[in-house]
Amino acid sequence: MSTTRSPALGPPPDPVTTTADTARSAAPGVATTGPTSRKTRSGRxxxxxxxxxVSPVVVVALWQLASSTGVLDxxxxxxxxxILQTAWQLAADGVLGSATLTSLQRAALGFAIGATIGVTLxxxxxxxxxxxxxxxxxMQMLRTLPHFGLIPLFILWMGVNETPKLALIAMGVCFPLYLNTVAGIRGIDTRMLEAARSMNLSWGQRLRHVVVPGALPQALVGLRQSLGVAWLSLIVAETIAxxxxxxxxxxxAREFQQTDTIVVGLAVYSLLGLATDAIVRYLEGRALAWRG
Structure with missing residues (x-):
């Protein structure tokens, strides 16, 4: 009788490997090393x-010790x-929540404007x-300009209202997204595009099934970079006007030399940046699950 197997079924199993696997699974008390034995599926x-x-907790503990002993004035x-007591008081008074909501809205609007422009271009x-x-x-000429240096011009052109702040954030967001998205589109394998044409896919279908999945990893890198620049631009814009x-x-707080309030504000900026980056990383894991 012929032992030829169908290509769809794959090659016949290796008898040595099969025997060893069977013995390992049948032997009682033998621990198997799987992805969930002592590590998570990610191998960590x-x-x-x-x-x-550990290191952040140690730094905070040393900081508290230096303050308690008078080494740090x-x-x-x-x-x-x-700082924790001040943050609690500001939150209870509603000052911290109102300021955070205003900054978050400002950053979101400026980011939306810059991201729309950057991705479209x-x-x-x-x-x-x-x-x-x-x-x-x-775009290559404009991206070399330090956009923080444009603040005096923005104020002269647009005044000291919300417009220059949004323009500063949008300009900082636009260029990382533009550069990474263009690199992602250009990095698509031309054989994939040729295969899509040979399958008579329409332009919209090629865009959906080839261009977007091919450019998405690089575009998400640009998204994370743009979010970091957005928060940095917001800090500069809000501390100027x-x-x-x-x-x-x-x-x-600076005018009244209240360092505790200053640190609270900076900590909220940092937490907002970490939160938005974590959201993008989660979306990245879901959107790029097909890469394994």
Whole structure:
């Protein structure tokens, strides 16, 4: 009788491997090493999360010790206990929540404007050669400008209302998204596009099934970079000309030398940045699950 197997079924099993696997599974008391034996499926120890918190906790403990013993003057930098007490008081008074909500809305609006512009220009420059020739030289010139240096011009052109703040955030967001999205589109394997054409897919189908999945990993990298720049731009914009928000709260605290309030504002900025980055990383894991 012929032992030829169907290609769909794959090659016949290796007798040595099969025997060893059978014996291993049948032997009582023999521990198997799987992805969930002592490590998670990602290959990381479950204790790694706790280990990563050791150094921050040690730094805060030393900071508190230096403040309690008088080595670190409270006027120079408030102790962690004082900062927590101030944060609780500001939250109870509603000052911290109102300032945080204002800054979050400002950052979200500026990011939406910059992301829309950046992605739109990237798609045009990445898909069409004439679009690249028209858009890319100008974008390469503008991205070399330090956008924080444009603040005086923004104030002269737009005043000290919300417009220059949003323009500063949008400009900082636009370029990382543009560069990474263009790189992602250009990095798509041409054989994939040729296969899509040979299958008679329409332009919209090629965009959906080939261009978007191919460019998405690089575009998400640009998204994370843009979020970091957005928060940095917000901090600068609010500390220069703002009558509300976290930056305004920090400016008032600076005038009265309240280092505890200043650190509270900076900590909220940092937590907002970490939260948005974590959201993007979660979305990245879901959107790119097909990569395994």
């Amino acid at each position: 120890s479950p204790w790694r999360f706790l280990r990563r918190w 409270e006027r120079t930098l408030a102790s962690p206990a004082t 990237a798609v045009v420059a990445g898909l069409w050669r004439i679009g690249e020739d028209a858009i890319d030289p100008l 703002a009558d509300n928000g976290l930056g305004h709260m920090i400016n008032l």
